[in-house]
Amino acid sequence: MLSLFAIVISYLIGSVSFSMLVARNMYSMDIRQHGSGNAGATNTLRVLGKGPGLAVLLLDACKGIAAILIGWLLSDETWVHVACGVAVIVGHNWPVFFRFKGGKGIATTIGVLALLAFYPALIAGIFGIAVIAWTRYVSLGSLVFTTGTSLFILLFRYDSAILVGSLLICALAIYRHRGNIQKLIKGTENRLGSKEGGAGRVR
Numbered sequence: 001m002l003s004l005f006a007i008v009i010s011y012l013i014g015s016v017s018f019s020m021l022v023a024r025n026m027y028s029m030d031i032r033q034h035g036s037g038n039a040g041a042t043n044t045l046r047v048l049g050k051g052p053g054l055a056v057l058l059l060d061a062c063k064g065i066a067a068i069l070i071g072w073l074l075s076d077e078t079w080v081h082v083a084c085g086v087a088v089i090v091g092h093n094w095p096v097f098f099r100f101k102g103g104k105g106i107a108t109t110i111g112v113l114a115l116l117a118f119y120p121a122l123i124a125g126i127f128g129i130a131v132i133a134w135t136r137y138v139s140l141g142s143l144v145f146t147t148g149t150s151l152f153i154l155l156f157r158y159d160s161a162i163l164v165g166s167l168l169i170c171a172l173a174i175y176r177h178r179g180n181i182q183k184l185i186k187g188t189e190n191r192l193g194s195k196e197g198g199a200g201r202v203r
Contacts, residue, residue, distance in 0.1 A: 003083075006074040010067035010084040014091020014108060017098050018059040019044045022052050032101060036190070039095075040103030042138050046190075057107045063088055064111025082165030085112035089169060093176055104176040106142040109169055116162050117153050124148030136191035139180035146173040 019039040023031035027048065032039050035047040041060055045053025067088035071081035092108045094100040113121035128145030132138055150166040174181070183189035 002074045003077065003080045006070050006080060007083050007087045009070055010087040011091040012096070013063050013066055013070075014088035014093075015095035015097045015102075016063065017092070017095050017102055018063075019056045019103060020098055022056055023048060026052065038103055039098070039101065040105075041107045042192075043103075060092065060103070060107035061111035061114075063092065064108040064113075065115060066111075068112055068115040078159050078161040081116065082161050085116055086165055086168055086172075088112065089172060093172065104142070105172060106145070109146060109173065112169065113149050113166065117149065117156075117158055117166065120152030120156055120158070120166075121145075121149050123152050132192065136193060137184065137189055138192050139177050139189060140184060143173060143177060143181075146170040 017039050019031050019041065022044065023029050023034075031044060031047060035043045037043070041053055041057035044056045064085065067084045068081055071084035075081070089105040089108050089112060091102075092105045093102050095102040110121070110125070124145050124147075127148050128141040130141075131144045132141035135141075146166075147170050150163070150170045153163050153166050180189055
């Protein structure tokens with residue numbers, strides 16, 4: 001019963017969209033109607049600027065951390081911890097409080113994987129950041145991070161539940177970035193710092 005409670009609470013935590021809250025409370029706008037239409041840190045950065053973008057990034061990562069901590073507190077089972085991590089990401093992507101239209105879950109994924117598999121996430125994160133710095137494609141760096149973490153979890157022989165969870169999280173990331181993947185293939189994906197596709201900053 002406590003395990004189910006932890007998973008449900010994790011989903012509800014994920015459903016708190018800080019991108020939506022920041023945009024609504026500070027700028028009286030729905031972030032999903034601007035830029036890429038995504039309720040996440042990258043679109044917040046493009047539309048609202050560095051301060052709000054960084055705030056949303058950190059707050060969304062904290063959602064992932066909070067979910068894993070709740071799992072640790074309420075259960076000794078690794079699969080419960082993993083389920084809490086997956087649930088908080090699902091909540092971010094499909095938030096019940098915002099008509100199931102949320103973000104792509106990468107910042108929240110960072111928080112989840114940092115606690116479930118710190119060293120694999122750290123190494124993959126370095127590669128992901130390098131890709132973003134080199135190409136300025138946040139979507140590509142995000143996918144390198146999620147797939148790379150799963151690979152390093154396998155190489156470091158983490159618990160099978162964590163491996164399965166990381167693969168599921170990776171699958172969620174790929175699914176949510178399917179439009180970005182198509183744009184990457186076509187060469188039309190927006191780069192970090194660009195104002196293409198209506199992603200100009202709100203003043």
